[in-house]
Amino acid sequence: MALMAAAAASMDDHDEYAKLVRGMNPPRVVIDNDACDDATVIRVDSVNSHGTLLAVVQVIADLNLFIRKAYFSSDGNWFMDVFNVTDRDGNKVVDASTISYIQKTLESDDWYYPDARNTVGIVPSSEYTSIELTGTDRPGLLSEVCAVLTSMGCAVRTAELWTHNTRVAAVVHVTDSSSSGGGAIEDPARLSAISSRLGHLLRGHTDVRAAGSSLAHHMDRRLHHLMLTDHNHISGGGAAAAGESRTEVSVTSCEERGYSSVVVRCRDRPKLLFDTVCAMTDMEYVVHHGAVAAEPGGGAYQEYYIRRRADGLAVACDVERRRLVRCLEAAIERRTTAEGRNCLELEVCAGDRAGLLSDVTRAFRENGLTIRRAEISSTAGGEAVDTFYLSGTQGEVVEEETIEAIRKQIGEATLRVKSNGGGGAAEERRRKDGGGGEEAGAGTTTAFIFGNLFKFYRPFQGFSLVKLYS
Numbered sequence: 001m002a003l004m005a006a007a008a009a010s011m012d013d014h015d016e017y018a019k020l021v022r023g024m025n026p027p028r029v030v031i032d033n034d035a036c037d038d039a040t041v042i043r044v045d046s047v048n049s050h051g052t053l054l055a056v057v058q059v060i061a062d063l064n065l066f067i068r069k070a071y072f073s074s075d076g077n078w079f080m081d082v083f084n085v086t087d088r089d090g091n092k093v094v095d096a097s098t099i100s101y102i103q104k105t106l107e108s109d110d111w112y113y114p115d116a117r118n119t120v121g122i123v124p125s126s127e128y129t130s131i132e133l134t135g136t137d138r139p140g141l142l143s144e145v146c147a148v149l150t151s152m153g154c155a156v157r158t159a160e161l162w163t164h165n166t167r168v169a170a171v172v173h174v175t176d177s178s179s180s181g182g183g184a185i186e187d188p189a190r191l192s193a194i195s196s197r198l199g200h201l202l203r204g205h206t207d208v209r210a211a212g213s214s215l216a217h218h219m220d221r222r223l224h225h226l227m228l229t230d231h232n233h234i235s236g237g238g239a240a241a242a243g244e245s246r247t248e249v250s251v252t253s254c255e256e257r258g259y260s261s262v263v264v265r266c267r268d269r270p271k272l273l274f275d276t277v278c279a280m281t282d283m284e285y286v287v288h289h290g291a292v293a294a295e296p297g298g299g300a301y302q303e304y305y306i307r308r309r310a311d312g313l314a315v316a317c318d319v320e321r322r323r324l325v326r327c328l329e330a331a332i333e334r335r336t337t338a339e340g341r342n343c344l345e346l347e348v349c350a351g352d353r354a355g356l357l358s359d360v361t362r363a364f365r366e367n368g369l370t371i372r373r374a375e376i377s378s379t380a381g382g383e384a385v386d387t388f389y390l391s392g393t394q395g396e397v398v399e400e401e402t403i404e405a406i407r408k409q410i411g412e413a414t415l416r417v418k419s420n421g422g423g424g425a426a427e428e429r430r431r432k433d434g435g436g437g438e439e440a441g442a443g444t445t446t447a448f449i450f451g452n453l454f455k456f457y458r459p460f461q462g463f464s465l466v467k468l469y470s
Contacts, residue, residue, distance in 0.1 A: 029106045031099050033092050039068050039084035040093040044106055048079035050309055054274075054281045058218065059105050060085060061274035063098060070273065071291045088270065128157055128173040129185045131198075132222065134230040137168040139370045139393050143361035145172075148201050150358045152194050153178040154185070159357075159376035160219045162227065164334035169226040171219050172376075177354050220271070224278045224331060247332045249325045251315055259288060259305040260315040262324070266332055268300035276302060279331035283324065284309040343372055344390045344398040344420045350413035352384040360386065363409040367402050368393060387418075 027046035035041040044056050053072055060067060065085045072081030087093060093102075133145070142161060149156060155177035161170040175182040185191060247266040254261045264276060273292055280287060290304040307314055315321050348360055357376060364371060373389040390398055398420060407415050 027107050029103050031093075031103060033094065036084055038090075038092070039086050042083045042085060042102065044079070044081050044083075046079050048074045048077050050286060051281055052079045053081065053287055054221075054277050056081060056106060057274045057277050058221070059102060061220070061271045063102070064088060064270060065093065066090070066270050067273050067292065069293045072287070073289050074287065127184060128175050129154075129191075131170075131172040131174060132226060133168070133170045133172070134226045135168060137163045137166055137370075139368075140365040141168065142170070142371050142374065143358065143365040144201055145170075145198070146358040146361050148197050149174060149194075150355045152190075152197060154194070155182070155354055156357050156376060157378050158219075159374065160223060161371065161374040162223050162334050163372050164227065164330060167227065167230055169223050169230065170374075171222050171226075220274070221278055224275070225282050227330065227334060228279070228282050228327060247329045249328045249332075251321045251324055253314060254305060255314075257305070258314055259307060260321075262302075262304040262306055262328070264300070264302040264304075264328065264332070266300055267336075268294045268298055269336065271335065272300055272332065273302070275331045275335060276304075276328060279328055280304070280306060283327060285324075342391050342395055342397045344369075344388075344403070345418040346388050346390060346403075347416040347418055348384070348386045348388065348410070348413050349416070350384050350410075352378045352382050356384055356413075357386070360388075360410055360413065363406050364388070364390060366409075367405055369398060369402070369406075 027044065030041075030043040032041040032043070042060070046052065053074065057067075060083060064087075066088060067083055067085055069084040070082065072079075074080070085093060093099060131149075146156065149172070153176060154174040157173045157175055159170060159172040161168065174185070176185045185194070247264070250263045252261045252263075262280075266272070277287065285306045286309050287304050287306050290302070292300065292302040295301050308316075315324060350356060361371070369390045370393050371388055372391055375387045376384075377386070378384050392398065403415070403417060403420075
């Protein structure tokens, strides 16, 4: 107890000092639509602390903006970065409310306290109970979990599920459907009962815990953290589907500066920078310098100069180097596991009601489909808008007859097929539109060794873990 009190006092002292320093040097954010012909330029200067880069990138990622180019540096106590961003259609960001949100959020002191917020973005909440699950993936798993939650009076408000390397991680936010006001489930006896039921469902595992206070999560950060601690990067090779480019990660020593250089090449996509920076932050590495760029043919190039947070040293040995490579590969690939050639992307819209998610997922299971990824949400107007990435149990394409059977089974809902096994065709069209394939970008070498770093931006089967938070 004394050690806990001392640690809390130390954190309080650190936070107060950080607030003082930041109060004397508040963050400066400039959003410029004139500096670049084809992108909006966001410049951020602030006092540096561990997690600052991730906090900034998170704001951009949450708005679904595409980072076309970026440079960042945080040597010493000052953090400086520049992002060239567009919307998903490749246009500049011109919406006044979006620009105002970016400006106000990045200039807010509260956004930059990762030690107080936790590296996975945990802040107090009383609106819902958060359930976390990690374990071995198997068909019908989400359906079984949803059925248990429904029977226990839990209404699923939002949820996200990722699968990768035969593993699954999920964060589910539930409210009390037995109460007229909803809200978090706070009764310890009821939380214990939910844990017990889930424990029975998950076939006798021994790690079911309920926390004493309600917590809210940034879902993507939490899912990355859960899969990292679940050793998802060890479970398999994570190879890309046939015909798709594989993520390439290399870690080399930069002895003259005392850094480790990390180079990443992969297919470009939204939230790519967030995923790589989140992985390194969770692994307790500090990014001192870095630059990223979209390459011709749809590729992406990223280069980072990092040190360990604990001792300020570079990556020390081959074992640590291999672990860093595998973790970065997993962090990049796990979000896109469901975007292979054989996956059906299905959007389900319906009036929200108790048991809806359980009914929908049961329909998938009864028609022999496996959920590869899921994004569940409920709107303020009482509508459920859920997106599922589905395939057959062996990864095969979902047939049209199966889709129609699901449509009849859950007739109250509107089903929209956003894509069905067309990932390869879409990618081929994108490559042709871009004037070349991955090969076109393969010969492009972007090196940012310190002498020319600034040229990059010239103007400047059961679960092993269940947690309930309520």
